[in-house]
Amino acid sequence: MGVVTLKDVAKVAGVSYATVSRALSGSPEIGESTRKRVVRICEEMGYTPNSVARSMVMKRTNIIGLIVTSIDNPFMSEMTAHLEIYARKCGYNLMVCNSSYDLNLEKEVFSLLMGRKVDGIILIPVGNESYDSLKNLTAQVPTVFIGENMLDLPENYVSVDNTNGMQQATEYLYSLGHRSILYLGAREKSMTHQLRVDGYLNACKKLGIEPNVIRNSDPRSSFRVGYALAKAHFETPFSETAILCAADTLAIGVIQAAYEKGIRIPRDLSLMGFDNISFSALPPIDLTTVNQPKQELAVAALDMLINRIKKPEASHTKTILSPSLVIRNSCRAIGD
C-alpha cells in the first residue's frame, strides 16, 4: 500500500540500496547486467524517486521561484508560460507567487521561497523600491530580475531597452506627422517606466517638440488605470493628436475611454502602446505598439539564473534585448 522506496527495491533485487541508486543515476560504478536487472525491477514495482529526500542530501531542489506582480496580467502570464516550459526542459519546476503589487508581500513571498530552498528566484519587481527592500535577501539566493533595469544596479537582470523602444515609438509618431504627443501612464517608483519616459523625452528633445507626460501613482498597469487617466484627460479640450502609452494594457483602457467619448481611433486620435500583449493584435484593438520579445526574455532570464546557480560567486550580469516596432492600425498619418 505504502509508496515503494529504494529500500524496497533493494530488498527485492537482493542488492544494497546504494546499488539501486547507482543503477538509476547512470553511475559508471555498476555492472551492466545488474543495472538492467535493477532498472527492470524498479519499473515492475513502480518505483519513483522521492525528490524531497534527494533534495535533502543534494542540497538543491531543482525548483525555481517565480514572483510576479499578478499572474493574470497578460504580459506576466505570457512570460510565465515561456518560463515554465523552458524551465521544465532544463529540469526545473516553477513555484509561482503573486506579490499583488505590494512591496511587503513581495518580501514576504521571497522569504517564503527561500525557506522552501528554491535554487533560484526570478522576480518581476513591484517597482524600483524592490531593490532596496530585497537587498539583504537577494544576496542569499541566486536571483534574476526581469523588466526593471538600470545600468548601475548591482543585480542580475534581463530587460528590453526601454528607452530605445519608446524613442522608436515617438519617432514613429513624429514620422507620421504628429507634433503634439501625449505620454500617458508613466508609473512612479518604477525604473522601467522612468526609462521609457526618458526615451520619449529624448526623442522630443531631438525632434524639437514639446513633451507632455501624465504620470500614474497606481502600481498597476491595468485597463482600469488607463481608462481613468484617459477619461480625466478627455474631460477638458486637448490638442494632442497622438497618445503614447506606457503599456498596452493602459492603451486598451484608453480605447475604452475614447470609445465612450466618441473619439475614434485612429481617425481622431492616434494611439500607441508598449509590450505587445497578445490582445493587442486583435482587430477591434489592433494596436500599434513596441514588442517585448517575451520568449527571448524568458530564456535569457533562465539561462542567466541557471548559470548563477552553478557558479554563485560570479559577478552580476545584465542582458538587454532589443524591442521592435509593431505597426498595426491605431495610428494614422496627418499633414504637417
Added chain:
Amino acid sequence: MGVVTLKDVAKVAGVSYATVSRALSGSPEIGESTRKRVVRICEEMGYTPNSVARSMVMKRTNIIGLIVTSIDNPFMSEMTAHLEIYARKCGYNLMVCNSSYDLNLEKEVFSLLMGRKVDGIILIPVGNESYDSLKNLTAQVPTVFIGENMLDLPENYVSVDNTNGMQQATEYLYSLGHRSILYLGAREKSMTHQLRVDGYLNACKKLGIEPNVIRNSDPRSSFRVGYALAKAHFETPFSETAILCAADTLAIGVIQAAYEKGIRIPRDLSLMGFDNISFSALPPIDLTTVNQPKQELAVAALDMLINRIKKPEASHTKTILSPSLVIRNSCRAIGD
C-alpha cells in the same frame, strides 16, 4: 557563511535541538522562559526552518501542483491568480505546469508532480480523455479537477453548470427575437463542451428552433480558432442572426473575422460567449456572455482538495456552481 540550522541555534542557546524545534512549533512541552529565549536567539541568528527537511519527516510538502492547459489563456491565468492567493493563505504553495493541450504531456507532468511529493493536484484537464489517461495516477494522490464535469465521473471536481449556462444564453437570444442561432466551437473530446452544447440543444428543442452546431477539433479555445471557424462560415451566405460561442476567446476571434468581412456587431449579427474573461468587458469587445465565478471555483477547488488531503479515504465529491448571464452590448433585439 553557511545557512544557520537548528543545531547551530541549539548550540548557541545551550539547549538540545529538540527544544529549539519545540520552541518554534508552539509545543506545550516547553517552559515559557526558555521558549522566549530560544525564539529571540533564532531571530538574532536569522534562522529559517528548512522546509525540505521538515517535509522529509512530516511526509508532506505543503505544495499543491497545478496543471493548466496553458497559463497564458486568460481564463486559466485568472483562475491561477485566485488559486495561488488562496492557497498561500491556507499554507500551501503552488507548483505550476502547462500541459500544452497534450494528453501525454499532461500525464508526464502529473507524474513529475507526484515525484515531487506534492500534497495534492488541481487539474484543468486537456479533455475528456484525461480521465482515462490519468486514472492510475489520480488514485495515488489527492486530485481535484476543475471545469470538466460529468455526474457519473468517479473523481473530485468543481465546475459551473455548463448545460444550464448555455441554456440561459440560448433563451436570452431567443427572448431578443433570434430564431436562427448558430452554435460555434463545440470542442470534440471535451465533456465541458459537450455539456454546453447540450444546453444549447435542450433550449432549441424546448423553444422549437432548429439547432446548428459548428464543431471544432482543435484542443485549444483560442482567438485563432474562433477566427478560423468564423471566417470559413462567413465565406458563404448565411441566415443566422446570432452566434453563440463555446468560449469568450472564440467569440473574440469571431469579432475579428466579422470585422474583416464588414459584418458589424451587434447591428448585423449578435454574438455571445461563455466564461466572462476580463477582456470581454472592454468596450471595443463588450461581449455579452455567461459568467464563470472564477474566485468561487478556485476557493471551492482548494477547499475540496485540502479536505481530501486531510482525509484521503473520503469518497469523491462534486461541487457545481451556478453560471450567470452578463449582458453587455454584443446582442441586439430583432423583430419576429
Added chain:
DNA sequence: GTAAATTCCGTAAACGTTTTCGTCGATTTT
C-alpha cells in the same frame, strides 16, 4: 515526610536519498 504526579528537557530514531570509503574477488602486471 514520602509517594505520586507533573513539568521540562535531552537522547535518539526516523524520513529516503546520495556518496565516500572500504572490501572482496577477478584481472593484469612483473
Added chain:
DNA sequence: AAAATCGACGAAAACGTTTACGGAATTTAC
C-alpha cells in the same frame, strides 16, 4: 606465482528536521 591494479558492490554517514520515549527536577497530594 606473487604483487599490483581494477571493477563491482556493500556499509555507513550525512542532509535538517520532528517526535516518541525516558529521566531529572519540581510540584502536588496525603
